[in-house]
Amino acid sequence: MPLTPFAKRLSHEVAMTSPSLAAIILAAGKGTRMKSRLPKVLHPLAGRPLVAHVIAAVETLAPERVVVVVAPGMTDVAEVVAPHQTAIQTRQRGTADAVGAAHAALSGFTGDVLVLYGDTPLITSETLTALVAARTGPGQPAVAVLGMRPADPGAYGRLVLADDGSLSEIVEFRDATPEQKAIDLCNSGVMAVDGARLFELLAAVSDDNAKGEFYLTDIVGLARERGLGCAVVEADADELIGINSRAELAEAEAIVQNGLRGAAMAEGATLRDPASVFFSLDTVLGRDVVVDPWVVFEPGVVVGDNAHIRAFSHIEGATIEAGATIGPYARLRPGARIGPGARVGNFVEVKNAELEAGAKADHLSYIGDARVGSDANVGAGTITCNYDGFDKARTDIGSGAFIGSNTALVAPVTVGDGAIVGAGSVISRDVPENALALTRAPHAEKPLWAERFRGRKSAKHKEKG
Ligand code: UD1
Ligand code: CA
Numbered sequence: 001m002p003l004t005p006f007a008k009r010l011s012h013e014v015a016m017t018s019p020s021l022a023a024i025i026l027a028a029g030k031g032t033r034m035k036s037r038l039p040k041v042l043h044p045l046a047g048r049p050l051v052a053h054v055i056a057a058v059e060t061l062a063p064e065r066v067v068v069v070v071a072p073g074m075t076d077v078a079e080v081v082a083p084h085q086t087a088i089q090t091r092q093r094g095t096a097d098a099v100g101a102a103h104a105a106l107s108g109f110t111g112d113v114l115v116l117y118g119d120t121p122l123i124t125s126e127t128l129t130a131l132v133a134a135r136t137g138p139g140q141p142a143v144a145v146l147g148m149r150p151a152d153p154g155a156y157g158r159l160v161l162a163d164d165g166s167l168s169e170i171v172e173f174r175d176a177t178p179e180q181k182a183i184d185l186c187n188s189g190v191m192a193v194d195g196a197r198l199f200e201l202l203a204a205v206s207d208d209n210a211k212g213e214f215y216l217t218d219i220v221g222l223a224r225e226r227g228l229g230c231a232v233v234e235a236d237a238d239e240l241i242g243i244n245s246r247a248e249l250a251e252a253e254a255i256v257q258n259g260l261r262g263a264a265m266a267e268g269a270t271l272r273d274p275a276s277v278f279f280s281l282d283t284v285l286g287r288d289v290v291v292d293p294w295v296v297f298e299p300g301v302v303v304g305d306n307a308h309i310r311a312f313s314h315i316e317g318a319t320i321e322a323g324a325t326i327g328p329y330a331r332l333r334p335g336a337r338i339g340p341g342a343r344v345g346n347f348v349e350v351k352n353a354e355l356e357a358g359a360k361a362d363h364l365s366y367i368g369d370a371r372v373g374s375d376a377n378v379g380a381g382t383i384t385c386n387y388d389g390f391d392k393a394r395t396d397i398g399s400g401a402f403i404g405s406n407t408a409l410v411a412p413v414t415v416g417d418g419a420i421v422g423a424g425s426v427i428s429r430d431v432p433e434n435a436l437a438l439t440r441a442p443h444a445e446k447p448l449w450a451e452r453f454r455g456r457k458s459a460k461h462k463e464k465g
Helices: 051-061 073-079 095-100 125-134 197-204 218-226 244-265 449-464
Strands: 018-026 063-070 085-088 112-117 143-148 157-161 167-171 188-194 231-236 294-299 343-355 361-370 383-385 393-397 407-409 411-413
Touching: 018 073, 051 063, 051 112, 051 343, 063 073, 073 085, 073 411, 095 197, 095 218, 112 125, 112 197, 125 143, 125 188, 125 231, 125 361, 143 167, 143 218, 143 449, 157 188, 167 218, 188 197, 188 218, 197 218, 197 294, 407 411
Parallel strands: 018 063, 018 112, 063 085, 143 231, 343 361, 361 383, 361 393, 383 407, 393 411
Antiparallel strands: 112 188, 143 188, 157 167
16 A cells, blocks of 8 residues: 555546646746756655655646746756646746746636745645635635744745734745744745736736845735735645755655655554655555665555565665565665565665566575566576676576576576576576586596695795795
8 A cells, every 4th residue: 555645645646627726836946055957846855856746736636737837948847747838937037927937828717826836845735725725715815825834934935914814915034124034924935826816916026125036925915905815824834845955855855754654654564663764755565564774665666565675675666575575685676576475685686577476586696687487596696697788688587496506697598497507607598497507617626636735835845945
C-alpha cells in the first residue's frame, strides 16, 4: 500500500474537472538564493521536483486549466509539468507580472483562479480546497489568501488584518514598518482570486517598493480600494514553507521524510531507526516489511509483504517481492526485480535484471541485463559482463543453476537449468541444461617442490651471507 498521506496526493486521482477553477503556478523566478544552475522548482524533494509536488496537490482539485509560468529557456520545467501548459514571463519583474504572463492562457476563463508558488511544495489539497471554499464563504471575498504563523516569520510578507478580522493588506518584509514586522501572521503566497477581477487588479499594481518589483501581494490593498472583500484562511505553517535556499530545502525534506516514515509505520512496516531511512513519495511498502537503519529508497520502489531490507542498502526503480531479503550493503538499480523469497546480499549490484523466486546472490556480484532462474545460486564474485563498450547484452541463468564463485559470464550467454559452472570460470559459450562447465586451467602439482625450493634458496643465501 502507498505511504499515505504524502503519497496519496500524488496519485493523480481521476476526478471530474472543475470548470470554475483554474490554477496558475509561478515558477519563473531566478531562485538566486539557491545558487544553482538548475531552476529552483526542479530541485528534488523526496525524489520529485518541487513544482511536481505543487501540481499534484492542485490536480486533486481537478481545475479546468493549469498554467505554469516560466522564464524564457526553461524547457526543462516545461517538460516536467507537461501536459499542463506553460506561459513565459519574459523578464522576472515580480510575482504580479508573473501572474499577468498567464493572461493569454486563461482567455475566456471567468471562474476562480488559484495562484500558487512553485517553491511551496508541501501544500495539501485539503488546504487548497478550504481556500477555494472561502471565496464563496462569508462576505464572498474577491481575494482569499492562505496565511500561516511560522515559528520564525523571517522575511515572509505580513498579513495586516482589519478590525473585523478581514484582510486589509499584505506588506512585504522589506517594505514593512517595525510594527508590521512584529505581526506573526504571514503570507504563504497562495491565493484564490475572482477570475473576473484578477487581471484588472494586476494592471493597477506598480513597482514602487523596496525591490522595484510588481508584487502580487499588492492586489489585496487594490481590491480593498475598490470595495472588494479580502479574507485570510489560516493553515499549518509546516505545509506552507517556501523554499528559497538549500537550507530551506533540507528543512522541507526533513518534514516530508518524517511524514513518510510515520505513514510507513502506520501502514505496518517496521523501521528500526526511522530517522536514518529515506523514502521517495512513491515508495510502496507491503505489510510486515522490516527496514534496518541507513536505507535509501529512490523513486520507483515497490516492496512486497515480509521483505527484509537490511542496513546500508540503496534501492532505485526496483520491485522487491514478498519475503525477499536485500542487503546489508546491497544496491538495486532501475529494472531490478527480486522475486519472492530471493536473496541479494552484501556488495551485490543488480540492474535491469530479474532474480526469480528463491534465487540467491549473496556476496560481491554484479548482475546486469540478466535473468536468474528460480532457486539458482550465484556464487560470490560472479560478474555478468554485459557491456562491450558499445552494446549491452543479456545473460540468462536457468532455474536451479549453480554459478561457482568468481565467474565471469560474458554476455550474451545462457546457462541452462540445473547446470553447474565451476568457480573461477570465464563463460562465453552457452552451457546446456544440467552440464558442468568450467574454463579453469588444469591443476598442476609437484610433490615436495616447495620444500626443495626453500632448501636451495636458503643454502644460496647462506653462502653469500
Ligand atoms: C513571496 C511573497 C511573500 C510570501 C512568500 C511566501 C510576493 C511579492 N511576496 O515572497 O509575501 O511571504 O512568497 O513564500 O509575492 N516568481 C516568478 N516571477 C517573478 C518573481 C517570482 O515566477 O518575477 C515566482 C518564483 O519562481 C517563486 C514565486 O514566484 O516560485 C515566489 O517568488 P519569490 O521571489 O520566492 O518570492 P518571495 O520573496 O519568497
Ligand atoms: Ca519564495
